[in-house]
Amino acid sequence: xxxxxxxxxxxxxxxxxxxxxxxxxxxxxxxxxxxxxxxxxxxxxxxxxxxxxxxxxxxxxxxxxxxxxxxxxxxxxxxxxxxxxxxxxxxxxxxxxxxxxxxxxxxxxxxxxxxxxxxxxxxxxxxxxxxxxxxxxxxxxxxxxxxxxxxxxxxxxxxxxxxxxxxxxxxxxxxxxxxxxxxxxxxxxxxxxxxxxxxxxxxxxxxxxxxxxxxxxxxxxxxxxxxxxxxxxxxxxxxxxxxxxxxxxxxxxxxxxxxxxxxxxxxxxxxxxxxxxxxxxxxxxxxxxxxxxxxxxxxxxxxxxxxxxxxxxxxxxxxxxxxxxxxxxxxxxxxxxxxxxxxxxxxxxxxxxxxxxxxxxxxxxxxxxxxxxxxxxxxxxxxxxxxxxxxxxxxxxxxx
Amino acid sequence: xxxxxxxxxxxxxxxxxxxxxxxxxxxxxxxxxxxxxxxxxxxxxxxxxxxxxxxxxxxxxxxxxxxxxxxxxxxxxxxxxxxxx
Numbered sequence: 001x002x003x004x005x006x007x008x009x010x011x012x013x014x015x016x017x018x019x020x021x022x023x024x025x026x027x028x029x030x031x032x033x034x035x036x037x038x039x040x041x042x043x044x045x046x047x048x049x050x051x052x053x054x055x056x057x058x059x060x061x062x063x064x065x066x067x068x069x070x071x072x073x074x075x076x077x078x079x080x081x082x083x084x085x086x087x088x089x090x091x092x093x094x095x096x097x098x099x100x101x102x103x104x105x106x107x108x109x110x111x112x113x114x115x116x117x118x119x120x121x122x123x124x125x126x127x128x129x130x131x132x133x134x135x136x137x138x139x140x141x142x143x144x145x146x147x148x149x150x151x152x153x154x155x156x157x158x159x160x161x162x163x164x165x166x167x168x169x170x171x172x173x174x175x176x177x178x179x180x181x182x183x184x185x186x187x188x189x190x191x192x193x194x195x196x197x198x199x200x201x202x203x204x205x206x207x208x209x210x211x212x213x214x215x216x217x218x219x220x221x222x223x224x225x226x227x228x229x230x231x232x233x234x235x236x237x238x239x240x241x242x243x244x245x246x247x248x249x250x251x252x253x254x255x256x257x258x259x260x261x262x263x264x265x266x267x268x269x270x271x272x273x274x275x276x277x278x279x280x281x282x283x284x285x286x287x288x289x290x291x292x293x294x295x296x297x298x299x300x301x302x303x304x305x306x307x308x309x310x311x312x313x314x315x316x317x318x319x320x321x322x323x324x325x326x327x328x329x330x331x332x333x334x335x336x337x338x339x340x341x342x343x344x345x346x347x348x349x350x351x352x353x354x355x356x357x358x359x360x361x362x363x364x365x366x367x368x369x370x371x372x373x374x375x376x377x378x379x380x381x382x383x384x385x386x387x388x389x390x391x392x393x394x395x396x397x398x399x400x
Numbered sequence: 401x402x403x404x405x406x407x408x409x410x411x412x413x414x415x416x417x418x419x420x421x422x423x424x425x426x427x428x429x430x431x432x433x434x435x436x437x438x439x440x441x442x443x444x445x446x447x448x449x450x451x452x453x454x455x456x457x458x459x460x461x462x463x464x465x466x467x468x469x470x471x472x473x474x475x476x477x478x479x480x481x482x483x484x485x
Contacts, residue, residue: 061408083408084453085408085451085453085454085480085481086408086409086442086443086451086453086454086480087441087442087443087444087445087451089438089441089442102437102438103438104437104438106441108441108445108446109446109447110446111446111447111448112447117447118446118447119447120445120446120447120449121445121446
């Protein structure tokens with residue numbers, strides 16, 4: 001970032017050119033990747049993140065659970081897709097969405113021996129680019145719970161046997177009927193930026209798990225997490241982490257939005273601390289997404305939903321709002337300027353909230369009612385970028 | 401033999417009707433996969449079971465087994481079951 005002005009200063013000293021003010025470097029453009037129940041859209045934002053151009057739909061009619069840009073090359077996109085009738089697949093683009101090809105081998109469980117009931121991937125739910133030192137490496141989480149890895153940029157996928165065939169797998173995930181209404185999911189695959197072999201993942205249901213050897217062995221990490229009242233927290237199948245995020249500025253800190261509250265974990269401790277108790281009582285600390293600040297590990301945002309009675313999964317009271325903590329979860333502040341003040345019964349799914357790397361940080365939420373909202377000031381005010389999209393399943397943001 | 405392909409799968413075949421060879425449905429699907437990569441997995445899962453909303457008809461009669469034997473001149477129709485909203 002400083003190189004241009006250094007060159008200019010040197011030139012001025014040599015007297016070879018009149019001293020000019022360095023031209024301000026244009027702010028990076030922002031790309032919001034929106035995956036929906038009926039296709040995917042790319043929203044190209046200007047440097048100020050004020051105006052947006054819609055590119056889409058891609059894969060109209062496909063259920064797209066996740067659309068992710070590879071931060072290592074800034075041009076490879078992967079989309080996890082299926083239709084209501086056809087089996088799951090992964091589409092790949094190496095030109096930022098101008099053209100797509102299908103994975104030659106999408107995530108799939110191994111064929112079971114004769115006479116045994118084998119698992120079948122219903123859909124790929126989550127995509128995570130691998131470590132910066134492993135170009136082409138990706139992880140995928142599926143429904144039902146499975147972990148898969150690609151080493152060729154998403155063209156072919158292999159099961160991570162250390163997890164999928166772990167002797168405790170069945171006790172972790174429980175029955176096929178467990179998990180969310182549209183199928184149990186493996187999500188929140190996290191790669192430690194300091195160590196490519198250090199991984200976390202989470203399952204709804206099945207808890208949070210950690211590997212220190214690139215997925216060969218795994219151990220649960222659920223101490224301190226609550227489960228639904230009356231059930232035994234020692235049973236992993238009762239644990240329902242909704243979303244887990246690792247702080248890029250302090251990778252030993254993780255935040256989690258769980259079925260039973262908001263939590264923080266500071267390694268090397270293995271005990272989660274419920275930090276959602278500081279949320280207003282009338283709002284509670286139930287929700288799906290959590291996002292973290294790219295440079296400040298004390299700052300995180302959540303988007304609470306109504307988790308009372310039959311779990312309406314709507315904004316509490318029909319008044320949507322994000323909440324932010326600036327002190328690691330000790331306190332939370334409501335952020336609702338710009339959102340509807342009443343009768344807005346949408347909410348935000350676990351993959352549908354994202355933060356960019358800007359300063360101030362830009363925040364993005366995609367709603368169950370098909371609206372994309374953005375904030376250019378870390379959530380203090382919000383503006384609607386797009387309406388009338390299909391139900392939004394995931395939002396990712398990149399500055400390619 | 402002739403295989404009739406439903407519209408959701410024509411992005412693979414580029415045509416409503418394609419040719420494939422084989423003595424069973426499974427063989428025909430393998431041949432279709434060779435000719436149109438990616439097609440089979442959208443219809444048949446990794447345990448070699450027909451996906452829930454995919455149906456196969458031979459000469460107008462629904463068949464339920466991939467091992468169903470075919471005869472020369474049979475025609476196959478692949479159908480995406482009408483369901484959902």
